[in-house]
Amino acid sequence: MKAVSIKESGGPEVLEWIDVEDPSPAAGEVVIDVVASALNRADIMQRWGLYPLQPGTSPYPGLEVSGRISALGEGVTGWQVGDEVCALLTGGGYAQKVAVPAGQLLTVPKGISLVEAAGLPEAVATVWSNIVMTAGLQEGETLLVHGGAGGIGTFAIQIAKALGARVVTTVGGPEKAARARELGADVTIDYRTQDFAEHGPYDVILDVVGGQYLERNIQSLAADGRLVIIGLQNGLEGQLNLAEIVFKRISVHGTTLRTRSKEQKAAIVAEVQDKVWPLIENGTVQLVIDQTLPMAEAAEAHRLMEAGGHIGKIVLVNN
Incomplete structure (x- = not known):
């Protein structure tokens, strides 16, 4: 086979x-003949050497795929060769074939093509596991999403609205702001000219930026607020006022999906299949794809992601 x-x-x-x-x-694993994969920020970090791989993890990038099962490992039940699926991976998605634990398989939602389905598993599982399973976002609370026009952000806005939350998001420019509002954002903040901290307080913040945002995230949280840091695009260090954390009873969570155990991933995937797939099938949550490129042109796809002009997911397709 070929791989990136x-x-x-x-x-x-x-x-x-x-x-x-x-x-x-x-x-306990299956092999998938990969129809498509999709880009995630972790792929960029891995390429730069900033995302150490766990022992036994595929060296090839790619954290989600769609395709057809071509082989079953010992003990796998509930799936058959030929089933169309999408899957959450720890790596290896930029390839023509990939092996994955059966617990990380998902059906393809009705109304979504097999190619499109490649853009679902990582982003949806990241959003659900963090804003619901970790932060416990409730109806009527306010969520701040940093980067609302990206692959994570577009899902976070819609899932939070489906839960009955008020959503505020940071974006870079009027085009991205307009798209975020179309997806349900109540307030959009252009991070280049506006300070998100002035629009708080927030009950939950989903942060893909890290670094310099830490201090203002803490300042803008409400009492009993929850900060979930899932990305480090702006660096590894930031100021932290412990008094604010103590007196406002703030919780700070740092999480990655990739390094969780197979059992933890299987539990997240099961919730996503049960809770989010119906929202996708009835149109409440929409998959936003910016563009699709051939798998062999992964380098160009990475250039597009790093340029920052995309809205939603960038998908790679095996021809």
Whole structure:
């Protein structure tokens, strides 16, 4: 098979479409013939050498795929060869085949094409596990989403609105602000000219930025507020006022989906299938795809993501 390999840490040019060994399913796994994968910010970090891989993880990037099951490992039940699925991965999605634990498989939602389904698992599981399972967002609360026009943000806005929350989001420019409002955002803040802290307080903040946002995130949280940090786009360090955390009873959570155990991922996937898939099938939550490129052009897709002009997901397709 072919896969996208990272020959060394660096820019998009280090990605190579090369021949590699086919995967085989271990016990409890299936092999998927990959129809499509989708980009996530972690792929960019991995390419730069900033996202250490767990032992046994595929060296190829790609945290979600869609495709058809082509082989079943020992002990797998409930799935058959030929089933169309999408899946949450720990890596290896930029390829023609990938092995994945059966607990991380999802059906393809009705009304969503097999190619489109590649853009669902990682972003939806990230949003649900963080704003619901970790932060406990409730009806009537206010959620601040940093980066509301991205793959994570577009889902976070819609899922939070479906839960009955008020949603505020930061965006970069009027086009992204307009799209965020179409998806349900109540307030949009252009982070280039406005200070999100002035629009608080917020009950929950979903932060993909990190770094310099830490102090203002804490300042703008309400009493009993919850900050969930899932990205470090703006650095690894920030100021932290412990008095505010103590006196406002603030909770700060740092999470990644990729490093969770198979059992934890399976539990998240099960909730997503049960709670979010019906919202996608009835149109309450929409998948937003910016553009689709051939898998062999992963380097160009990475350039597009790093340029920051996209809205929603960028999808890679095996021809």
